Amino acid sequence: MNKPINKTGQIFNRFEAYANPMRFMALAQHLHFWVWAAALALLAWGFYQVAHVPPDYQQGSLVRILFVHVPAAWMAMFIYSFICAASLIGLILHHPLAYLAARAAAPIGAVFTLIMLLTGALWGQPTWGVWWVWDARLTSALVLLFIYAGYMALWYAIEDDTQATKATAILAIAGFINIPIIKFSVDWWNTLHQPASIMRLSSPALDVAFLYPLLWVAAGFTLLFVALLLTRMQTYIWQQKYKMQKLKQQWK
């Protein structure tokens, strides 16, 4: 490793130290169990709270679906932003683990998007009277699912790994344009989906009794994402090692 030239260099070197898969694996193996344990504990606590939320005066118990729907929607957008950031780091710094993180995160984000769409439909049927409407936010969320699908399909379709990393990174960055569209679609177009009630400049429009369980579930989902990401990245590195070992044995 090069000697750090200045403070920025030092930070970069520390960051790039984890470009070495072996160093990453050492860290990941330490963290792996604890992240999983914390994620499951948080989710259990969050859902326990959701079960004890007072029923909404209009929606009754149906409101509980939203405690999965809203955090899943946050995760869907957060994970896409994560993929985009990781792709940028990969393109600029040639950081191999950044590409790996982006690749490993995509199916997790796609599943969260699917959860968001399904819970939204389940909630919409009794509340709005329809499973699906072509409203701005619903459409842009569906588009997000297709971006995830295209991103994963591109990974599988290109056989050469260096070509695949570049192509998928550029697709991820180009697709990022959809994230602000999803976020602001409810402000720009007045449509059926309600506007943001928590992530806004003034105080949240949600009672504390509803807000805290929601935040617990969101925190649980975030840790669950980190845990799944660590598992998937480790699995991928082990897979690569296994392939190398097999090649070595064939040579002998």
Place this chain on the structure above:
Amino acid sequence: MHASFTTTLKIGSALAHQHIKTSWRGGYILLSLGFLFIAIILLPFGVGAELLLLQKIAPGLLWVALLMTLLLSLEHLFQSDKEDGSFDQLFLLPIAPELAIAAKLVGHFIAMIVPLLIAIPLAGVLLNLAPAQLPPLWLAMLAGAPALTFLGGLGAALSLTSKGGALLTTLLLMPFYVPIIIIGVFAEGGDPIPLLILASISLAACLLTPFAMIAVLRPPLLHGVAYKDKENENE
């Protein structure tokens, strides 16, 4: 290694001209026109040939038919060049490869997309499109078509090295085409603002996508070529 403005223009127009010629000789233009009309002719069988219903949904049907035809025409954009090896020559030209690829896309736009746009009024007649509906629809298509073409070029570039083919290109491009078709349908009322939005998306796409395409397509071995030439000049 920087060519003068006139040389750049000459090389660019030569590239565009060559793409137009190969599109014409390969019969791709007639094929895509044929596909557009087959799609238009099949639609009334699918939704019923009621004239009033057709008139109501004609603009949407025309947009979808245009998109489908455009998506299929993309396969021809880089494929034949890649197969015969002339594709790598793009990177050895004395002009920036971004400009070279933009010239190629302009050629594709003139050769493949303009004939489709010219055919749209005729296709509209088949769908009983009201004459008053045609000008705003046609203007919206004209304003949006460069964006569709250049984004399509990015899709074709992304799937060029893959085994996915046209299906993968469609999956990749669908998210990017959805906003354009939504805004395009907004423009039907003759309102100028959606038209301006479409035109600005087109301008942004023409400016930005060539850089993304080159980043995807640049052959790994040629990464340092321009840089090395500069070093040699100094010697």
